[in-house]
Amino acid sequence: MFLHGTSEINEHGHLEIGGVDTVTLAKDYGTPLYIYDVALIRERARSFKQAFEKMGVRAQVAYASKAFSSIAMFQLVAEEGLSLDVVSGGELYTAIASGFPSSRIHLHGNNKSYHELKMALDHEVGCIVVDNFYEIELLKGLSTQYKRKIPVLLRVTPGVEAHTHDYITTGQEDSKFGFGLLNGQIEQAIETILNIEGIHLLGIHCHIGSQIFDTAGFVLAAERVFEKIKEWKESYSFIPEVVNLGGGFGIRYTEDDEPLPATYYVEQIVEAVKKHVNEMGINMPEIWIEPGRSLVGDAGTTLYTVGSKKTVPNIREYVAIDGGMSDNIRPALYQAKYEAVLANRVTEKHDKEVSIAGKCCESGDMLIWDLPLPEVKAEDILAVFCTGAYGYSMANNYNRIPRPAVVFVENGEAQLVVKRESFEDLIVNDLPLKTKITQK
Numbered sequence: 001m002f003l004h005g006t007s008e009i010n011e012h013g014h015l016e017i018g019g020v021d022t023v024t025l026a027k028d029y030g031t032p033l034y035i036y037d038v039a040l041i042r043e044r045a046r047s048f049k050q051a052f053e054k055m056g057v058r059a060q061v062a063y064a065s066k067a068f069s070s071i072a073m074f075q076l077v078a079e080e081g082l083s084l085d086v087v088s089g090g091e092l093y094t095a096i097a098s099g100f101p102s103s104r105i106h107l108h109g110n111n112k113s114y115h116e117l118k119m120a121l122d123h124e125v126g127c128i129v130v131d132n133f134y135e136i137e138l139l140k141g142l143s144t145q146y147k148r149k150i151p152v153l154l155r156v157t158p159g160v161e162a163h164t165h166d167y168i169t170t171g172q173e174d175s176k177f178g179f180g181l182l183n184g185q186i187e188q189a190i191e192t193i194l195n196i197e198g199i200h201l202l203g204i205h206c207h208i209g210s211q212i213f214d215t216a217g218f219v220l221a222a223e224r225v226f227e228k229i230k231e232w233k234e235s236y237s238f239i240p241e242v243v244n245l246g247g248g249f250g251i252r253y254t255e256d257d258e259p260l261p262a263t264y265y266v267e268q269i270v271e272a273v274k275k276h277v278n279e280m281g282i283n284m285p286e287i288w289i290e291p292g293r294s295l296v297g298d299a300g301t302t303l304y305t306v307g308s309k310k311t312v313p314n315i316r317e318y319v320a321i322d323g324g325m326s327d328n329i330r331p332a333l334y335q336a337k338y339e340a341v342l343a344n345r346v347t348e349k350h351d352k353e354v355s356i357a358g359k360c361c362e363s364g365d366m367l368i369w370d371l372p373l374p375e376v377k378a379e380d381i382l383a384v385f386c387t388g389a390y391g392y393s394m395a396n397n398y399n400r401i402p403r404p405a406v407v408f409v410e411n412g413e414a415q416l417v418v419k420r421e422s423f424e425d426l427i428v429n430d431l432p433l434k435t436k437i438t439q440k
């Protein structure tokens with residue numbers, strides 16, 4: 001069994017996280033319940049930041065808030081001195097409401113609306129990561145309303161796609177995001193932006209994928225970007241002050257995953273950039289990265305209560321829990337794999353194989369196939385590890401199942417940071433028919 005962060009087994013044979021007994025948490029807050037190991041989030045944040053500091057490079061580590069966003073999470077990120085990447089009006093609103101310093105907020109998105117852009121500019125966010133020509137036009141119109149020049153990065157698709165251990169050089173930039181790096185689009189975008197009085201072109205952004213366990217893709221992306229920067233220096237006298245190489249650093253979900261330390265990713269990225277900067281004889285740009293999953297993924301654990309069981313003779317045993325694709329859609333959406341234990345009986349032999357079924361009305365709502373557990377009984381507490389990224393943030397109300405509560409644990413204390421949704425919450429936006437209902 002692999003225990004992440006501060007997770008331990010206590011004297012009652014229960015799983016403990018952040019010095020708090022998870023069985024007690026299940027009793028106090030109910031299930032399904034998302035638990036975040038705050039010390040582990042802090043450790044991850046610091047290791048990225050310190051890696052840049054050690055290399056003497058000016059940098060921003062921006063938390064990709066799509067992985068998990070809430071007021072408390074944003075306050076924690078602010079406390080650790082990170083920046084914040086948001087991709088929608090809703091994420092931006094949450095950030096502002098949390099008191100996050102707006103100068104460290106970066107607005108992303110492939111279809112930002114006029115209102116989202118205006119909201120970001122009214123709050124003087126640190127930068128807008130511009131994705132397409134439509135957005136340039138919107139920003140051009142908006143720029144006349146503000147005194148300061150709008151700081152922007154241009155997002156490029158570098159023709160490098162990284163997945164786990166491999167990267168694919170697509171050559172073609174077939175993506176809904178960003179300006180093609182190799183087909184002339186980015187030059188057109190630079191020329192347009194440089195001619196807009198109210199916009200300041202700060203630099204270039206690219207993001208090559210997610211759950212990446214190798215650094216070759218990042219190095220290649222940096223190489224592609226800098227080949228172009230050499231040309232832009234000549235043609236436009238444009239030298240980026242910022243180069244943002246995105247997120248995507250992999251984490252351990254199961255024993256098949258072998259993540260690299262944050263330091264290693266940072267060293268390789270910095271070395272790659274330094275090499276080109278030295279060749280060109282230009283100033284080192286600020287390097288920005290945007291980790292999401294690697295900051296919160298393995299810090300999250302979800303607790304469920306076991307309910308019904310079904311044995312299909314000679315095939316398998318299904319064990320149903322009180323959540324599923326409504327609180328974690330990743331297994332149904334892209335066959336994501338997880339490890340789990342019985343939190344109330346961790347020390348018992350996990351030597352029976354069962355498959356964990358969600359409670360949603362979908363055959364595809366299976367959380368984990370063929371999971372080794374002890375003989376499972378109703379009311380047992382199942383703890384699924386590594387659910388901290390893209391779990392709660394993708395939670396939904398399918399089958400009108402209320403979304404779970406979220407608790408932060410640290411130094412023996414638990415704090416509720418997102419309340420469980422109630423049935424009343426589910427109908428809060430529903431409106432009855434205008435006409436009087438006649439019972440038939």
Ligand SMILES: Cc1ncc(COP(=O)(O)O)c(C=O)c1O
Nearest residue numbers: 064207210247248290291292293
């Ligand atoms: C532009 C951008 N930056 C950062 C991230 C975060 O990626 P990860 O959570 O894999 O670190 C994403 C994820 O989709 C992204 O699209």
